[in-house]
Amino acid sequence: MQEDQEIFDGEIWISDHKIQYVGPENKEEAAKIAWERQIDAKGNLIMPGFKNAHTHSAMTFLRSHADDMPLLSWLNDQVFPYEAKLTPDDIYHLSKLAIMEYLTSGIIANADMYLTPDTMIQASEDCGFRTTVIGAVNDFTQSVKEVENWYEKYHKEDGLTSYELGFHAEYTTKREILEGISELSKKYHAPIYTHNSESASEVAQCVERTGMTPTVYMEQLGLFEYGGGLYHCVHMSEEDLDVVKRHQISVITNPASNLKLASGIAPIEEMLKRNIDLAIGTDGPASNNCLDMFREMFLVTALAKYRENDASAVDAAEVLKMATTGGAKAMNLSDCDVLVKGKQADLIMIDLHQPNMQPIHNIRKNLVYSGSKQNVKMTMVAGKILYEDGEFFIGTDAAHIYEKANEITQRIMSEI
């Protein structure tokens, strides 16, 4: 995924979580090493893993619970009351279920905005998965003080997990809290993450209330001085895009969720023309409902083609960058972006010996236009294989996680 790097035949050596060598076969040097395991990739593709730059993992318990509803009534009637019943321990198990699904889709890291950072971080650490938890404060849950405490406790420059400042959204968070988060950003020189301009009504309401779009309003509050990431960005004015570019903010697009909730189609082609940093997120399993980077990648390009009425809009190579290096940039994972010596060994093996990957004309286009979870043979995070040939190596039996997820779901449904 490096600029101008062609796909080549060769090998990759890994130890101590990191890539030690990438290049052509080197039998002489390889013979000197005591290998723990050698894998014959059999002509399959090794590539950087995908980064899921926006999700709410533990919402797995609401999958297929309340589809076919508009965004606001869905949130108010079918999401918030059920979430209020969740315990931190529930979130631990439900997050693990999502992590399993990420692994089946070749996703090696997620930016996870949800309720209980302690058990979310625990779930990822126990699985060996890479997670950045994002502050989710709003008028109803969490506080600025809690966000600061979690930031102090969990924000790290290395290791599997970290924490970044964030809040739910402008439309759920009063000015006083936004100002508090803005102060934290300045105190820690830290980027900010939040939902932005997901639905047209959210933008219209902000304009009515403040005279500004959410993007401009948040800029005025000083929230973007250290950059960060904005989720969705479906309804963006020219001025909004200028703000995003000026502050080198990443836009994280969530195309499946935006369709399913009838929110709209983000102007990705326009953002690319402005060289805005782009990444892709699945959003949570209640709004998508699957956690599948292949579906998202196809949608990013196919919806851009439809939106622009131009079948040449947003080509496959751009989409692959969004899902890998763009995600790494949005999540501050500069060690997990490309397959180069010294980088973290966060990589996947794609099975090219499947009918949807044949014939082999153009592997990048095959991945974006016809790739599927079924092609993910192996997912490795920090040098450890967590998923291989349909089996999970995350310290807990798959069956146990399914059982827990069903128990929790049934309990909560019975309480309401």
Add this chain to the structure above:
Amino acid sequence: MQEDQEIFDGEIWISDHKIQYVGPENKEEAAKIAWERQIDAKGNLIMPGFKNAHTHSAMTFLRSHADDMPLLSWLNDQVFPYEAKLTPDDIYHLSKLAIMEYLTSGIIANADMYLTPDTMIQASEDCGFRTTVIGAVNDFTQSVKEVENWYEKYHKEDGLTSYELGFHAEYTTKREILEGISELSKKYHAPIYTHNSESASEVAQCVERTGMTPTVYMEQLGLFEYGGGLYHCVHMSEEDLDVVKRHQISVITNPASNLKLASGIAPIEEMLKRNIDLAIGTDGPASNNCLDMFREMFLVTALAKYRENDASAVDAAEVLKMATTGGAKAMNLSDCDVLVKGKQADLIMIDLHQPNMQPIHNIRKNLVYSGSKQNVKMTMVAGKILYEDGEFFIGTDAAHIYEKANEITQRIMSEI
């Protein structure tokens, strides 16, 4: 998939291509039978297989060859010249590659419009797959006489393969040929299949030329007296929808192809309100590029939600019907629609023990909103397992088919 039939725990018995029993466990009767094989489904889902009601299978050789181009230049510059180099034997092997992909997606039958019915039928018969070949006559390939000969030779009421009357599209076929096909329809009391109103420019050009939309023009030519199926139907007037309903024509929607070629979004919600018969097709691998009913199902509902600006549009149960019983109706496969005694054993097993299918709230919604090829454990056509746990049982090694597909592709690319 029967109306009002709930999903239940039980068993299904198969012999002589057919379903002999569906119901609760029946140990007493089962003990009397000499089983060739008993499969413990382990709580997974058995359901009718999907029907791919519109495709061009052998276009696998153009997968990832010419993406990111508008419909007409794509057809004229990147499809037609390459297709002219195909031999009947090429089409045999390339069709097999597509059949493999159908099997991985739980598709048990296809309606296949392409160039050489003899080798297309041979490919399906050799694999044990169910195919209806559709006449593809236009100004450049095939003739009305050939279509009649193939109809006489291959049209059958039972068996794995059949042939139906059809032509490529109004915009590629002169009036004289259309009249010839119309006469055949009357002679054989046979339905007609064709592409229709895929792009706005195609409709505008027909209106300019004839004063009528393609749908109305074709009705005037008497092409719909015995019903049939229309592919795409993206740009339809009220009058067009009246014509479709009046003649009990099935609309076969192809959402991924319509997005990728920037053709538009079909008015599925409006068609449902009018009780128009609906089915789903992947279209060919050059325009989609994958052959995946799960992606199509998600798109049918998600795009309808976006188009209608209503997240409650086109619910999951309706989409599942389109992909199964709707497809059977469109393809005249009345023996392959539901799991009932006496019907063909065309069925699939869906792995519910995967993270994207958990927790189990609502299996129909799980299938449509989060289902994936990865969930297809087994695909059975006419009582024979053709795909199980990632392996193919189609009389040829997978590796041989990949090799052939790559050879053919490289040869044709080198000739142009």
